[in-house]
Amino acid sequence: MTATNRQLILKSRPKGLLAPGDLQLTESPLPELKGGQALAKVKYLSMDPTMRVWMVVDTYFPAVAIGDVMRAFGFAEIIESRHPDYKKGDRVTGFTGLQEYAIIDDSVKRQFQKVPKIPFVSDTVFLGVLGINGLTAFFGMEIPQAKKGETLVVSAAAGATGSIAGQIGKIQGCRVVGIAGSDEKCSWLTKDLGFDAAINYKLSNWKEKLAAATPSGIDINFENVGGDIMHTVLDRMNLFGRVVLCGLISGYTKGDPGLESFGTVLVKRLRVQGFIVIDFASRFMEAATQLGQWKMFGKLKDRETIVEGLEKAPDAINMLFTGGNIGKLIVKV
Ligand SMILES: NC(=O)c1ccc[n+]([C@@H]2O[C@H](COP(=O)([O-])OP(=O)(O)OC[C@H]3O[C@@H](n4cnc5c(N)ncnc54)[C@H](OP(=O)(O)O)[C@@H]3O)[C@@H](O)[C@H]2O)c1
Structure with a gap:
């Protein structure tokens, strides 16, 4: 030893x-x-x-x-x-x-x-996909009760949680738009994972691109970032849209939760729900089995x-x- x-x-x-x-x-x-x-x-x-x-x-x-x-x-x-x-x-x-x-x-x-x-x-x-991130995406994507054809926007979309959440959105029949920090990440999202569009938020015109990619507005936001990205997404949300508050990473190194958008939440009558994956511990096996099946049948890809x-x-x-x-x-x- x-x-x-x-x-x-x-x-x-x-x-x-x-x-x-x-x-x-x-x-x-x-x-x-x-x-x-x-x-x-x-x-x-x-x-x-x-x-x-x-x-x-x-x-x-x-x-x-x-x-x-x-x-x-x-x-x-x-x-x-x-x-x-x-x-x-x-x-x-x-x-x-x-x-x-x-x-x-x-x-x-x-x-x-x-x-x-x-x-x-x-x-x-x-x-990853069968661990905390897959489980987080799975339970997070239960919250909005997505309907076929709704538009879902996921931030930090090329990360461990966002990439799975977006693919679950596709399985649920949504139009899925990802937001990520490089062209390489965006290309992975659309070409390999089947996202309908992906926006590089580091480009100066990303807000116009997000608007063009969400012509019918946004029904569901799976939020991982907070700050300006969340603010911009909430601005495009349809009335009575649902926001899954998974994380606020843009504030973690600043000690600032990055929630500047509560006026929009009110005016658009949005339903915002935070969650922590450990709340669902009693259902981890059920979720891991489903995630494993999706992975086995090629419906979920991970990196x-x-x-x-x-x-x-x-x-x-x-x-x-x-x-x-x-x-x-x-x-x-
Ligand atoms: N609620 C829960 O139970 C739970 C559980 C697990 C994770 N989470 C949350 O889920 C989110 C993602 O976590 P993860 O483990 O899957 O990490 P991850 O997405 O694999 O990695 C983090 C990514 O966030 C992006 N990012 C970092 N700072 C940013 C900023 N200021 N603005 C925009 N994007 C930024 C980066 O990608 P870009 O290149 O795209 O910027 C980075 O690759 C985090 O907020 C985390 O706290 C919540």
Whole structure:
């Protein structure tokens, strides 16, 4: 057994993007495994924008304490067990933290889920399309009760959650328009994923392009970004439209929720619903089965951006805010 564990510890609460030293790489000896514990080797770590939020404020989870291993969701394999429910070779997803090894005992067991070995299915899908992002898109797209022919606009559309939400919108019969930060991303959305249109919000005329792509207005907004993008989308919404408030990433590094549009919500009589995917934990298996079937039958396509090395995790977190990823961003430990 390896004697040391490399971990990324939260040293200071970032202001803006993560600065060198906000997360500090440390090595500590792996403790001897006690009865009732299992040792998991972390193989992949999910990079999630909310990690940046967990570094600074209490939300649905308390903020990570200074000096603690940074909270993160990961995929791991049990390599040694003195816990009756785990055996060597079991594969789990859960809150491993940004580290090479995690110890699972009854105090944290609830936060871990065993995952099956499925032929021809990569381990990383359990962090993306069959993991948090697929589930978020699935439950988020239940909220508006989309009707065939309605227009859905998804922001951060080429990311892990947005790309799945948009494809679910297509399965539900919507006209789907994505908003993303590069021509390459937009081309992936329309050519590979079947979006009806995709708008690069970094072009100066993107608002005109959005208007041209939504000739009948917008009925549903799956919102991942907030700020000016959300404001512009809400301006084009039809009366009584529905807004699925999934995330507000444009505000996460500014400490500003980026909600400037409540006048529009009122005037257009919009229905806005926020949600957090963990609210639906009791239905995760049902959703993962459906997502898996769609993936198997080619109705859902996914893509991953993989960064190698635990020490690269701070840079990877920043990539989420600079748009460096297409699809699911994962660190291979
Ligand atoms: N409610 C829930 O339970 C739940 C669960 C998971 C995720 N979320 C939310 O879902 C959203 C997407 O998360 P994800 O994990 O799927 O990440 P992601 O979309 O794979 O990555 C984030 C993307 O956001 C875009 N972005 C970043 N800053 C932006 C800005 N200022 N303006 C416009 N676009 C910006 C970037 O793409 P571009 O190149 O297009 O800019 C980036 O690639 C986040 O808001 C996250 O908090 C919510």
